[in-house]
Amino acid sequence: MKKVGKSSISFDNVYVKSTAVVTGPKEFEGPLGKYFDYSFEDLYCHENTWEKAEMRMMKLSFLKALEKENIKKEDIDYIIGGDLNNQIAITSYTFKNMFIPTFGVFAACSTLTESITLASILVSSNLAKNVVAITSSHNATTERQFRYPTEYGGQKPVSMTSTATAAGTMILSSDKSKIKISRVTTGKIIDIGENDPQDMGRCMAPAAASTLLDHLDDFNIAINEYDLILTGDLSKYGKEVFRKCLEVKGIDVSKVHDDAGVMLYDINKQDVFAGGSGCGCVTAVTLSYIMNQLETKNLNKVLVLATGALLNPVMTAQKMTVPCISHAVVFERV
Amino acid sequence: MDKIDLKPFKIVMEVTPVKRPIFKNTLFAFLIGGIIGIIAEVLIVIFKDFFNIDEKIANSLMSMVIVVTTSVLTGFGLFDKIGQYAGAGTYIPITGFANSMTSAAIEGRSEGLVLGIMSNMFKLAGAVIVAGVVSAFISGTIIYFMEQVI
Numbered sequence: 465m466k467k468v469g470k471s472s473i474s475f476d477n478v479y480v481k482s483t484a485v486v487t488g489p490k491e492f493e494g495p496l497g498k499y500f501d502y503s504f505e506d507l508y509c510h511e512n513t514w515e516k517a518e519m520r521m522m523k524l525s526f527l528k529a530l531e532k533e534n535i536k537k538e539d540i541d542y543i544i545g546g547d548l549n550n551q552i553a554i555t556s557y558t559f560k561n562m563f564i565p566t567f568g569v570f571a572a573c574s575t576l577t578e579s580i581t582l583a584s585i586l587v588s589s590n591l592a593k594n595v596v597a598i599t600s601s602h603n604a605t606t607e608r609q610f611r612y613p614t615e616y617g618g619q620k621p622v623s624m625t626s627t628a629t630a631a632g633t634m635i636l637s638s639d640k641s642k643i644k645i646s647r648v649t650t651g652k653i654i655d656i657g658e659n660d661p662q663d664m665g666r667c668m669a670p671a672a673a674s675t676l677l678d679h680l681d682d683f684n685i686a687i688n689e690y691d692l693i694l695t696g697d698l699s700k701y702g703k704e705v706f707r708k709c710l711e712v713k714g715i716d717v718s719k720v721h722d723d724a725g726v727m728l729y730d731i732n733k734q735d736v737f738a739g740g741s742g743c744g745c746v747t748a749v750t751l752s753y754i755m756n757q758l759e760t761k762n763l764n765k766v767l768v769l770a771t772g773a774l775l776n777p778v779m780t781a782q783k784m785t786v787p788c789i790s791h792a793v794v795f796e797r798v
Numbered sequence: 799m800d801k802i803d804l805k806p807f808k809i810v811m812e813v814t815p816v817k818r819p820i821f822k823n824t825l826f827a828f829l830i831g832g833i834i835g836i837i838a839e840v841l842i843v844i845f846k847d848f849f850n851i852d853e854k855i856a857n858s859l860m861s862m863v864i865v866v867t868t869s870v871l872t873g874f875g876l877f878d879k880i881g882q883y884a885g886a887g888t889y890i891p892i893t894g895f896a897n898s899m900t901s902a903a904i905e906g907r908s909e910g911l912v913l914g915i916m917s918n919m920f921k922l923a924g925a926v927i928v929a930g931v932v933s934a935f936i937s938g939t940i941i942y943f944m945e946q947v948i
Binding site: 512513514515608612613614615616617618619620621622623654656657658663666670673674677678701704705708709712713735 | 802804806807808809810811813814816817818819823872873875877878879880881882884885886888889893894897898900901902904905908922
């Protein structure tokens with residue numbers, strides 16, 4: 465582990481041991497459906513409330529990740545995770561009485577890369593052997609938390625994103641595997657001055673661009689270092705803003721860039737407005753499809769820039785602007 | 799990098815606005831809102847002419863039918879899909895009011911009868927009631943004084 469530049473760290477002994485993704489029905493019907501470990505056929509996931517449904521998804525993703533590599537619960541040293549509910553309640557309730565040391569973190573939709581960053585630091589410093597990074601989001605619990613009741617019939621603007629129903633677990637370990645985590649760059653909180661909570665993709669794009677610029681600067685590398693730069697979840701409109709922000713800095717990312725929000729769904733056919741969002745969106749794409757592509761050697765080096773809008777409904781009602789963050793993690797084939 | 803100049807990003811945000819389909823939204827609101835109006839008129843005519851009901855009661859019955867239909871459609875998860883296309887077409891008529899109450903009630907169901915359903919039901923619709931009461935008070939006061947003058 466080595467500090468690089470102002471806001472980055474490089475690792476040489478952190479590996480991805482196992483990943484698992486559990487989703488809802490809409491995600492399964494999307495283009496990446498076949499890569500998920502399990503998909504429920506309805507949003508209730510055999511439970512009677514949506515909160516319980518999200519907990520069930522999170523727990524199942526955790527158990528599947530353990531099962532895939534025959535890891536025992538007792539072998540997990542730490543859990544680092546979060547979700548979009550108030551007080552990150554889903555994570556706390558999911559891991560109650562599991563007797564595993566747990567850190568709850570919140571970085572909105574960039575919780576995934578924040579958890580992976582912290583988990584990598586623990587593993588790399590030999591303070592832990594196996595660390596779980598876990599996140600989830602659920603369309604109905606998030607709508608309730610941040611927007612309107614799910615059955616409310618108001619018209620949503622085209623820039624609105626649809627929260628993904630998905631949970632994902634990644635187990636990081638010092639045991640060698642095919643994929644390693646080689647670099648991380650921690651984002652700074654950027655507020656561009658937008659106050660529309662229904663246009664989060666565009667709000668978050670400058671934060672992603674800023675973290676990418678920091679990353680390139682810290683490691684003194686060019687954009688062609690990576691086979692894929694995955695942002696999540698800027699959606700249809702934010703994706704354009706991200707590319708243009710880098711264009712003005714003289715960097716053309718269009719050839720290597722894609723966005724998890726538009727990859728998870730077929731945005732022309734599925735009812736998701738500008739694309740997917742939520743912790744689950746970038747998690748589902750990264751921990752299933754991206755890992756699969758790395759394993760099958762279709763990709764070698766991927767930079768994941770998960771983006772989070774750090775708003776809360778009270779602040780946006782008070783017309784305050786939306787601060788955003790983006791944390792970067794590099795996955796590399798060994 | 800110590801500090802990133804955000805000004806170029808702000809300019810990018812300004813030159814890449816989201817184009818809202820205003821014409822399409824207005825057209826759909828006009829058409830669907832109009833259709834709801836026609837249905838309401840037909841209902842009034844049916845109540846008045848076929849059942850010989852007094853006009854005032856026929857009007858109330860029509861509202862009830864529209865409200866119940868909206869609530870049932872909301873319950874089956876269909877109304878939010880219609881609302882997405884109709885916009886103001888379903889939001890402005892009594893359908894919007896019925897939907898806001900039913901959807902809030904459904905949402906609150908998991909938190910129990912009193913604290914969940916009862917206290918949440920007017921979460922969105924409460925604004926309409928407050929606005930209605932305040933504007934009724936103002937217009938009532940104006941009418942009262944105008945009558946005194948005349």
